[in-house]
Amino acid sequence: MESKPRVNRYEFNDPFTGSYFYFTNDLARDLEKVLSNPTANRIFWNTGKGSFGFRCDDKNVVLRENEFCTLTALNYLEVPDNDQKIAAIAFNREFYCIRDHDHEVSCNGILFYGAQDFSVLKFPPADIVPFQKLTDLFMKEFQECDSLHGEMLVSLLKILIIRLTRIGRNQITAIQGDNQSIEIIRKYNLLVEENFRKWKQISEYSFILNISSKKLSELFRIAKLDPPLQTIHKRVILEAKRMLLFSLKSINEISDELGFEDASHFSKLFKKLTGKSPSKFRSQKN
Template sequence: MNTESNIIQYALNDPLTGSYFYFTNDLMSDLKNSLSNPSANRIIWNRGTGQFKFYCDEKTVILKENTFCTLTALNYINFPSNEQKVTAIVFNREFYCIRDHDHEVSCNGILFYGAQNFSVLKIPSNEVVPFEKLVDLFEKEFEEADSLHGEMLVSLLKILIIRLTRIGRNHIVGIQSDYQSIETIRKFNLLVEQNFRKCKQISEYAFMLNISSKKLSELFRYAKLDPPLQIIHQRTILEAKRMLLFTLKSVNEISEELGFEDSSHFSKLFKKITGKSPTAFRIRKN
């Protein structure tokens, strides 16, 4: 823990269990620790009045005042120099597994592992004070460090995730009060994350959700979200971009790994969505 210049940084790292948790109220002051665990999920909160810009999976992300971003270990992130102070909470699966405990927080498909793989959420003005108090509880807990310390941090993290999930649900316009429909959308997003390599058709996901393809498409239209097929394609091409940028695999190897029987079908879809062929995309970025 470091309190110099009002900077608070704290890490819980258990070599026996592999459990890792990191908290900082000034992310840019210690990126090394914040990014040191490659298997960690991250919650970033801009608590200041200025903007905080960074890059995630080839996209520019701008966090305005009192805006959160949730990231998984799958995301490739780059933080350029920025003097804006932001709070970051980093945790790995051994500390708290959001997949195994989805029944507790119901955040997957909304906060984490959605079709876009990261969420940006604006905190309503009437929610800012409760969130600030929650951060105060985190900081207070760092001073305790007794035998219940780890459990308390997990409890606080769960509260934070639940509150963010509620905000995320309200961001699904058109059906904010229809919790059953929101749950269907959430499950669809998670199913896409789990199956996009082998399942490319809406009908396959509709079958897993036990609804018709037509009803699934209508639900996304009412919610003013991208069509389900577009979400499936976007997730597939996002993975293709990652593999083109961060591996040495050939286009044919990537096509096969992503479940395409013919690499020409993969290249056609990639160009349709990105405007470039896979080879041209790789050359441009390198």
């Protein structure tokens, strides 16, 4: 009988701080561990030749060769049995908080919280080998395990996130190279993530960004992205879908939690964006 290939699984836990980091080069054989921490952010990337499918919230996701995606603790994941070679990293905010350290890696609004939409991104050919070498460094570091082990893992994770963020920035091809505009878009997306429950108007966000609503809308149009108002609406509806699918809250409770004064306004927006009423969407979830 052919022996199974060795699976590299590496875990860092600090019981005093609650820090958690996990790396595997074979998600299929280590899925339970990768998904075990409900507060972890995750990165999946397809290192094999075929395709890998799974479900994220209400969407079917497919990762093809050399494609990756980033996931937060907010995402609900259903990952079927699959022999495809997928590498994965999981880490919680105690290990490295991407919100508190946004000034270091600038990934929020591009990769994680506040991204315009759930994205599957592809590694450019020139980045594949350097990225493989970086994952090798993660595995080598677990052979050291000295007093600097945790700090070294954090440093490697930061390098990884910065590399992925650069790839994500380059996906905004219409304004590629316009770093100032990309930064405004990134900050807007992050503000929406943080405030979509209470702020529903573009003007509330443009004020914080010190830019007119008209100029902000024009910037998104030039970048060939969803209009800013649609970005707000889509984030509201995404949260509504999560609560309809994965909670027992009533539609009125969901409406209140999402900042609507009247449940009918919520239902109208939901149907406009999804084509279904909230109650019909919930009843068809299976």
